[in-house]
Every structure is written in structure tokens, then in C-alpha cells.
Amino acid sequence: MTHDDLYELFRPFAPVALKRMFGGTSVYVDGRIVAIEVDGVLYLKADAVTERRFEEEGLKPFTYQAKGKTMTMRYYQMPDEAYEDPDAFRPWFRLAKEAADRAPLVKKKASH
Numbered sequence: 001m002t003h004d005d006l007y008e009l010f011r012p013f014a015p016v017a018l019k020r021m022f023g024g025t026s027v028y029v030d031g032r033i034v035a036i037e038v039d040g041v042l043y044l045k046a047d048a049v050t051e052r053r054f055e056e057e058g059l060k061p062f063t064y065q066a067k068g069k070t071m072t073m074r075y076y077q078m079p080d081e082a083y084e085d086p087d088a089f090r091p092w093f094r095l096a097k098e099a100a101d102r103a104p105l106v107k108k109k110a111s112h
Contacts, residue, residue, distance in 0.1 A: 001037050012086050013093050032100040036075050043075035044096035053095060
């Protein structure tokens, strides 16, 4: 997905800020990360409250390799139909936004 694709997908729901990250893009709404895009796949933020909903749909979490281990993050693939249909995207966006809103804000370290 290009940055234009991400802006277009989220436009009906919220203004987003995009930041490059390890081989992908982080998607922020109101200063909180709601999704990550890696290799053209969008993963939406989940937490203990919402994770089950993603799993019930058979959606896979984002994983990566570090120090010979597979690490899993609480970001889940977005359903294919949600890429093209705002009505299909709406409930998934809502789940990701709610999970992001519940997460503690990470304070930036002051630079000296």
C-alpha cells in the first residue's frame, strides 16, 4: 500500500499521520498508533479487549524474526474486503481506535 492508499482508506474516519518504521509505515490517529503497514499488508491494533474479535475472523497477527525467535505483536491483518469497502472497514477501524485509545501514551525521552 502506498501512503496515498493509506490516506484514502482512513479519510472517511479520521485524519491520519504516517511515519516510516522498520520496513513499513505506522498509522497514527490523534497521536496514537492504530495500524501498521508492512509489505503491503495493513495490520490493525488490538488489545486484550479486542484481540478475540480478530482471532474469531481467522485474521493473523503481525510477526517478525528477532534473535532467532518469532515475535508476535498485537496487530492483526485487516480483512480483505475492508480494503475496498468503507462500510466493511468501519467496525475494524473502530476496534483499532478503541485499542489505541486504551493504550498508555509513550512519553518521548527528552534530548540533551
